[in-house]
Amino acid sequence: MTGLPRLRRFVARTTLASAFAAASLALSPSALARDATPSAGGPIPAAAAAAARPEAATGFAPRDAVHGRGWMAVTANRHASDAAGAILAAGGSALDAAIAAQMVLGLVEPQSSGIGGGAFLLHYRARDRRLEAWDGRETAPAAADERLWLDARGQPRPFFEAVVGGRAVGVPGLVRMLERAHARHGRLPWGRLFEPAIALARDGFPVSPRLHALLARDPALRDDPEAAALYYDEAGKARPVGYLLRNPALADTLAQVARRGSLALHAGPIARAIVDKVRSHPSNPGLLGEHDLAFYRPAVREAVCFDHRAHRVCGMPPPSSGGVTVAQMLKLWRAAPAQLTTRGGDGLDPDGAHRFAEVGKLAFADRDRYLADPDFTAPGQGSSGDAMLVSALLDDRYLARRAAAIGELALPTPVAAGHPAALSGRPLAAAPSPELPSTTHLSIVDRQGNLVSMTSSIESAFGARIMVRGFLLNNQLTDFSFAPSRDGEPIANRVEPGKRPRSSMAPAIVFDRATGAPALVIGSPGGPQIIQYVARSLIAILDEGVDPQRAVSLPNLGNRNGVTELERGRVPASLAEALRRRGHRVEFVDMTSGLHAIALDCRPRLGQDRACRLTGAVDPRREGAVAAAGTGGR
Template identity: 55%
Template sequence: MRIATLVASTIGLTLLAAAPPARAQTADLAPAPEAATGVADAREAVRAERRMVVAANPIAAESGLAILRAGGSAVDAMVTTQLVLNIVEPQSSGIGGGAFLLHWDAARSDLTTLDGRETAPAAATPERFLGPDGAPRPFMEAVVGGLSVGVPGTPALLAEAHARHGRLPWESLFTIPIRLAEDGFPVSERLRALLDGDPALRDDPRARALYYGEDGSPLPVGTMLRNPALAETLRAMAREGVSAFYSGAVAQDIVDTVTGHPTNPGDITLEDLAAYRVVAREPVCVPYRVYEVCGMGPPSSGAIAVGQILGLVEGFDLAAMGPGPDAAHVVSEASRLAFADRNHYVADSDFVSVPVRGLLDAGYLAERAGLIADDASLGQAQPGEPPFRREGRLAPSSDRSTGTSHVSIVDGDGNAVSLTTTIESAFGARLMTAGGFLLNNELTDFSFRPEADGRPVANGVEAGKRPRSSMAPTIVLDAFGRLYVVAGSPGGSRIIGYVAKTLIGILDWGLDPQAAAALPAFLSRNGPTELEEGTAAADWAEALEARGHEVRLVETTSGIHAIVVTPGGLVGGADPRREGLAVGD
């Protein structure tokens, strides 16, 4: 059964069974050159005239498109898409997690960013993840259980975005998700593989009952997976608003689940949940070529690091280089410099002073770009000394997030949403509430060490603080200030490299978003230069090693979802490494 038909049967709308979108045939965007082959992908870019949704699961994408067809705004479609992702892609995001959102208002030419990142509970201290010996606990030991759970922000973000930019009634956005949770969806190959490979999820009784058979094996591909408990939670949120999540029975369920873990309990309280607030922050925008590239500021490091990479490479003729070892060298060196600054300066700006202006200062970036040599690698870069900074705490930590998803949407009026959403690790803290949703392990994005070099760590745990993120939802404006690109990706700290690579593919190499998403990954997080194994990038290793790079071939888990606005309409691409889909009309 086609996904559109499945969604149509679920919600009773025959209009979803329309013909699939046409393939892109735009003259100003091109497929990837043969020499830059990424993962094997027979798909071509998808073209639409007026509206488009790109999401990590076909059912979610089609559900979002149904909302657009019903007259909904980009934000309306985002709400439904996110709720459906909670059902069909539970390993990556959901109401038990957090998110960052960029919104482009076409009528006002206005960009807003909303921070729905999880927060540490009031009882949290900098020593949260230290063992009895004073050393950091092993990562997975800290992840599994209640101690890693931050106060969820996604439900509040959905409500705030809808209050600002919604068009359809709030409750109507829950119709598809509720029916889907009740009636079920077929388990995909990707979901089954992740369920099978996870070592801890089976230990949670509720998750085991939902996702596994009596013998502990994951549900077979094609099994209709129903989640009536989540349907009831969504029904309460549709009826009562977001307060049904942050107070009452659902909130008490979250508290009981977190504090009741048998071996690693946490300390979230009803007061923590009631106190959660979404924060509207200033967008972080940087010029690149003739474009303006905008994203989410701290506590996300994504827009700063992507902006630094682009600013550092702007003096190089990447267009002439094309995809290959020369471009990989320049971009990887720029990434080293960006990550050195990121790790030193960036954390939650409500708690520490982050020199955003200085880190993106044109003069500072030009000076740093002078460190990029044509024939030698920096190896490991040191942080710079940007202007407008204040001496303070260091910000080192590790980012291991894999439970993340991205949604790109443009509606019929030209409004756009770029949403990156997460529960941190795959399946989060491996804790399922009685309400049928998994809880995040976002607090392990904080530094486990409260001090470094005798100084407090900027990204250390503190009550009410939001952990640093690498999520980089991105909106690009053209030379006339018009919407041009809507993009983003999951992938932990590698998100920064995935987004930078894709933007370079579109803005410098003229690729369509499908080809740019499929480009092989190449990046450095101020360590080894990572090249995507099994792609053309692996063949660049010898040339990079000759320049002093320590090369590591890696499997990547990007999930780039991008939309490009052209004179002929919208062109969309979904990363072939996952099961995402671009749909529109």
């Protein structure tokens, strides 16, 4: 009996420090400690742990799959899905719909993404079967260097002194990336795509339960006067559920971007307002300059693709670690020793959970050592995401040797990174860097069969807690390692001018190996745990044949080379005890995934139209929704 059925059976059954301490969020102090190395900004005090999972759990509402033909959009909010659906129904492309949805998402779930942040986007063009990986990740200002997060003594600053304020703000990349992608793949006019968000910002939308909960729990957003006036009443209480929230400042900003494109955000009055607010932050001023905004450029990269059984899975290359690490996890899963056996007859599966946790340890060890911005080292040297590095890390023989270490008992953590022969001589130190899970994901298919899988982010919930002209700025620079080296060896993800911090965002598109036809569009928010969420779902769907809605609803679990995390309230204590007997350090934590998937069945059928049959799936842990042709938008 293989580990795959065992995993399936398991999942089927089953000063800010004091202010952060007061926030009533569910946390994993041990998991925090794993990231709280000197490279990552010094020890994270337990009192400040509340910011480590800023997108807290706000409930679990079972969902049904949505079926359709022609086009489909799955996003994190009903308003955004409706906006995407309206664009698709009007003949817009998948890229057009993604832009319309993203502009709405920045309004209705400002904790997660927006025009003050960045994104990674996979685009598949059906007519020539061309796949592109668009990199709209934020960059470090030109004035930033490896001392950005060091204090006067040359020691990494405490992490939670860095999260809030101008010093954490990277150069936003989302709008310029979408603009360049639209020039290639858009069908409707650029300005038309902003109309749904502008109307909603001016007319207002009801505050959702999730937005209210996150506003109420955030300890820092009230300190920004513009944000406080928008999201809180005079007593400092969060706007209640159902409150009609209008954001005329954002409506005006979006109208300018609709007219002038990204230039409206990257030059002129809005750019000056961004820089002024970043540099004048009262407690943590930053280094961003107008020239940084003016000269930002997105990148088009080669997707990371690998064969997995009957499918070919494609994801984002570095500076996202998502594509490579998901690939390693699936390859390690397949290569793990087959002698592991199931114990007990209660239907739970400690063996499958053990195996999944162990492959996570091995993959995250390599991630933390090798992956970073590929543009900042010469090919074959240092930390780059060049083709040589990716090929070495995904080499089947190398991963088979790594997988051979998986046995009946848990590997002691932290597991050391591997040493692919092709990377011998690279002087690199491993450094896990804190990455807070405020992201959003959308999956879209249009009538022509074009696909978009996009994950966007402003890093921590509500980013740097700095609002400019109705939108929030990111704090993505805290995704860098806080120290540039360890024990005399450079750290791959150190700060450098113009560099993009490492990310875990893992949008993915899956194809049938035999026909080349697209089979699945998927991704999730959730910080470094994104990688585990996507890998677990791919195993369930591709290996086990689990339907997409059930797959995105399964209990979450994993190990990022530290404790083995089990989703609070969804996994029984008996599994935790079984894993502890195998040597795992186990914790129950909130694991607030937001998986959004579309499965495509494009097999031709006699007497039927040629449109693919589509199945949309929404993670029940958030407020996502499906819009589809022929379903009334639901």
